[in-house]
Amino acid sequence: MGFVYHNGTYRPKISFPGASATGALDVNDGKQIVGFYINYQTGASEAYSYLHGAFVALDFPGANDTVAEGISIGGDIVGYYFDANNVQHGFLRTP
Numbered sequence: 039m040g041f042v043y044h045n046g047t048y049r050p051k052i053s054f055p056g057a058s059a060t061g062a063l064d065v066n067d068g069k070q071i072v073g074f075y076i077n078y079q080t081g082a083s084e085a086y087s088y089l090h091g092a093f094v095a096l097d098f099p100g101a102n103d104t105v106a107e108g109i110s111i112g113g114d115i116v117g118y119y120f121d122a123n124n125v126q127h128g129f130l131r132t133p
Contacts, residue, residue: 054086054093062088064108072096072106072115085117098129106131 054060054075063073071088085096085106098104101119108116113133120126 052088060086063106066109066113067111068113070109070113072109072117074105085115085119087115096131098127104129 052060052062052071052073056078057075058078059076061073061075062071065071069089072086073088074083074085076082077084083103083105085098085104087094087096087106087109096104096106096115096117098119101121102124104117104119106115106117115131116128117131118126118128
């Protein structure tokens with residue numbers, strides 16, 4: 039499970055609804071968080087963004103696994119995914 043550490047305290051865990059696990063990998067100055075969660079039904083890694091209590095799934099179409107690794111202050115998200123042949127590719131998602 040992911041968590042937020044701010045000003046010396048831990049905030050409640052970040053847990054994508056229905057996921058068996060959630061990882062928080064980056065946060066920007068606007069406090070938007072990106073990472074991945076494990077889909078409970080399929081076991082696949084799927085990317086997300088989180089802002090003000092709301093999750094948005096960011097799965098790359100047709101991917102087996104998708105991970106969001108970084109986010110800029112402008113909201114550009116970078117990460118990677120594995121296609122149906124298990125070949126890794128990078129992606130950039132812009133607002």
